[in-house]
Every structure is written in C-alpha cells, then in structure tokens.
Amino acid sequence: MKYIFLFLLILSTQICSSQVGESAKTTKKIEIVTTLSINNDFNLQDYMIGLSAGIEDLGFEWGARVGFNLRPFYKKVQIKSENNIVRQYREQKYLISLDLDKRFLHFDVFGYKLQLFAGVRTGLLLGNYKGTKIDADKFFVAAPFGGLCLNFNDVGYLKLGYMQFNDHLTNVSDSKIMLTGIINL
Template identity: 35%
Template sequence: MIRFSFILALFVSSLIGFSQEVLTDAQKSSESSIKFLPTLNLGTLVNFQDIYIDFGAGAFETKTKLGAQLNFAFRPYYKKVQIYEEANVIRQWKEKKYCLNLDVYKKLLEFHIARTNTHFLLGVKTGYLFGDYRGTRQRPAAGFTINPYAGISLNLNGIHLALAYQYFNDHLASVPDSRFLISFTILLNE
C-alpha cells in the first residue's frame, strides 16, 4: 500500500509543471502579491481499531497553495494495549497517546467535483509522539515521528475538507499503521 501511495505521489507531482491556470492581466496583478491566511484545523485520524482527535492553527499561502499548521493530536480514551517485552513476557496496559506535530501540506492540480473546487493533497506531519499508562509510573516509548499523507481537498465555501490516507506509526504491534485522515480547515479572513 505504501508503494502504491509513493508511486501515485510521484505521478501526480510529475504533472505539476503541465497544469497552469490561465489568468487575465487584472488577475495577474491582483495575484502577484503573496497572501497568507490564518487557519484553524479540526480533524480525526481513524482506522478500525483506533482513533485520534486532531486540532491546530497555522497559515495558508493562497498563491502557491502551501500550508503549515501546528497541531496537537490525542487519543480521547485509554486503549488496552499489549507490549511484548521478552519471549514469554507480555504486559497489558491501558494507554493514552499524544502527538504534537508540524503539518506541512501542498494542494495540487485544481479540478471540479459537483461544482466544488477540489485539489490533490500531499503533506507530512512531523512531530513528537508521547503518552502514558493508567495506574503506573511507566511510560510508553516516546520519540520523533514522520507521518506522510496523500488525498484530496474540497473547498466548501471557505471550509476545506481533506480526505486522505496517512501512514501513522504509533509503535503498537496490535494497531495497523494505516489511518484515514478527515480534516476540516477554516481559512480566516478569506
């Protein structure tokens, strides 16, 4: 699945140079200035065994369609996990995880679906993953994480809905690393 996503990302990025908007002189003069818009974000990372809630704030550059956000994701409940320590030692804990990350994304190739402006979306969330166990002082392994994602973004009258596949490794053998990302981004001052 990761190979397919990587090949799809390479294919889409190879088309970028050939897709150009046709602008009039009035549009060129108004679009020549760089314009950053502040953003608010609320989303979820979900698969059949786990869910993370994600929220944050950042900025979106309207000319290059490049955005960056500082996000905080967390599991809203304690999940029962099994940690394999040795050949015959398996510990079971109730775990809560958190992730503080920087989300950088790029919107590519504008097209229309049902009179809605839609873009392909490529991005990466890099940050620090940490957590705690209920009832003990022991902590799960914390560390730096890189989580790429790819999907589509729909503009719904100033609210951008992102639907994407994300590789999210939270260091659990019992939970798959594939996640589905659903995210609402509100562009302020649009």
C-alpha cells in the same frame, strides 16, 4: 471497477481542463492567512482527534499547522518486553504535531471544487498508561499523507486522505484515514 474507471475518466478530463486554466493564470504571489483546524485520524482499531493552528498560503497553496492530538479514550495495547514477556496496558496517546502540506491541481466535479493534497505530519508521540507511573516510550513520527481536498472558495477546506502513521503498536495498523477541517481566519 467500472465506477473507478469512470471516476478516473472524469478526473483526467478535469485535470486537462484545469491545467489549461492554470496556464492562463497570471503569476502567483504569496498570500498568507491564519488557519484553525480540527483533525480526525482513524482506522478500525484506533482514533485520534486534534486541534491545530497555522498558516495557509493561498497563492502557492501550501499550509503549515502546529497541533495537539490525542486519543480520547484508553486503549489496550501490547508492548513486547524482555524474555517473552508481553506487557498489556491501557494507554492514552498524545501527539504534538507539525503538519506541512501542499494542495495542487483543481477539479470541478459536480459543482464541487476539488484538489489533491500531499504532505507530512511530524511530531512527538507521547503516552501514558493506567495503573503505573511509567509513561509510554516517546517517538518522533513522520507520517506521510495525501488525498482529496474539498475547497470552499479558499474560506475553508475539508481534507479526506490516507496517512501512514507508525505508532509502534503491534495491535494497531499504521494505515489511517485522515479527515481534517480547516478554516481560514
């Protein structure tokens, strides 16, 4: 508990100093660069990996990325069917995604440039099952996320955060950790 308090204390002092710095800055302007990113979303029950390409506005610190994510293995899932029948499949999952996020605040913590970020991952969730011709139901997903961003002088970013991702599976929690590496080209 005391470590969390200490961390928050450090952050709050950094927020104060960063906000002073922010106000002293000159007016921002749009500065778009293209990006490539690797996405990892996981919890104790599931894992998805993906690649995205998009843009990052260095001036206003927002980004948009189109990506393709997949579960790199077949996972047993249970889907409630009619009349108390539960169907258990081995499922592979795909997500065609659009990520929109915004970075904000600047902290200098132990020499590392940190920021907060928040955004949303939207997209179409697809899947198929082994042993059958039927595919998993398609879902449109909108998963909010947020967390900490390690900023490598606007050359790249490492984002670690939390994502609330509803994949409509009873045996997989909606809470996921996201770890995304982004390179500005």
